[in-house]
Amino acid sequence: MAVSEVNTRLAASGQAGLRARRDQSFRPPAATAFTAIGRALAGIALTGGLAAITTPGPWGAAILGGMAVLFAAYAARTLARHMAVITISDDGITVAGLVRRHIRWSELGSVSLRYFSTRRDGENGWMDLVLRSGTTRLAIESEHPAFAPAARHALSAAARARLALSAATMANARALGIEPDGGRSRP
Template identity: 40%
Template sequence: MSIHRYPPRSLSTDYYRASGGIAVTLLPLLVIRPDWPVALIFLLVAALCGYFFYRTMERHRLVIGLDDEGIFARGFNAVEIRWTDMSRFHLNYYTLRRDRTGGWMELVVRAGDKTIKIDSRLEDFVTVVRRAHSAARQNRLPMTPITQANLMALRIF
């Protein structure tokens, strides 16, 4: 069995961004007391930053485990997927730049209504992708051209 977590260092910038966003949007509400339309906009942005903070905490607590039987995720919620039950394997790449650098990958593994999503900041992400890909091949799951290209980028295919 192998256990994988998100290193706290990789999440620290997300914590800073979320906290800064909450502070920058709530502080004017307390100090300036703007009219309700402006206050509503600030509250909506603060709520969005709060959600981002929650998602970062969720990632911080998340533990991914692999064994011969399947994959599990433990955090705020617990999900277990047996390799033999896996019905979807998808690997996406996301970037915010036109030159397609500085992005991240996201692995999606699904069985019925159970889904596990992890991004490439997870420690030893490639090991998780390799094991899930092996199970997907054994289950003869179809793979999109995007997934195949991303597997080749990781030198798995």
Template identity: 40%
Template structure:
């Protein structure tokens, strides 16, 4: 019997995202409602307000989501959740999104796709336990020989995880060493 581990997005950063969504919505959504503006100004402001609504909804979705991982697979419980068994894991992508030109600050997104069902689970690096999940996903992907892009392999390496399916294999295809963190 496997133990289910649960992971959540930490609340303090989410509260900051809620505040940014509310401030952005207030600054872009209220003025067109209170002050007569030309369509050339009001329409872009309302579109920006809509983006802040989407950002707030996405923040609420992450806040309500609980990630569960065990020996059988990974499940995102909550709005827009999904579930993928390790047996059916077919595609792994790990992307880095930078908020600065020097790529100094940013976040990673791990996207997992299952075979057959087409289920997708997306996780962001702000998730508590993201490194543990990424290590498990890389291990499963290596054992299954799931092909990954060079970008994905490089991003795993940035986390200290060797995800190259060819690394650490002997001539018979048996893993000879486990990566270190």
């Protein structure tokens, strides 16, 4: 997702200000999970089909079996991510899935906002928001509906706590139209 698409989502979500409803719960759209699980099942079918129609030697069977395991792990991870519900409140952020994790805004230790491009010109990429507090780590990708409000709340909390933000995080926040006021810059 390009930065301009993320900005469009921010505007469309009505998250122009930080004062939103008390608790907002978000779950990824079913279409994204179905697409990813479909890809994983196609990979499993392809590797299983190759193993069935050919008689691979021990190395071929190990490679095809390993690939099938990777596709199955990808499907399980996608399903687990889709089942997770992200709740954002004035107090903090909670991810409730297979494991429940919670970070209070007042205990936020670090914020990282990274952009990954799929092309050399910097277009067609996605962002990744990583929040840490002690040993708890939460990551939200820009295609998730909770990304925009989580980024706004997290950067606001980072500014209140005077957390050091990397130059990349500050630049990516500005690209989203969020001014990371008060955050100290770190290399």
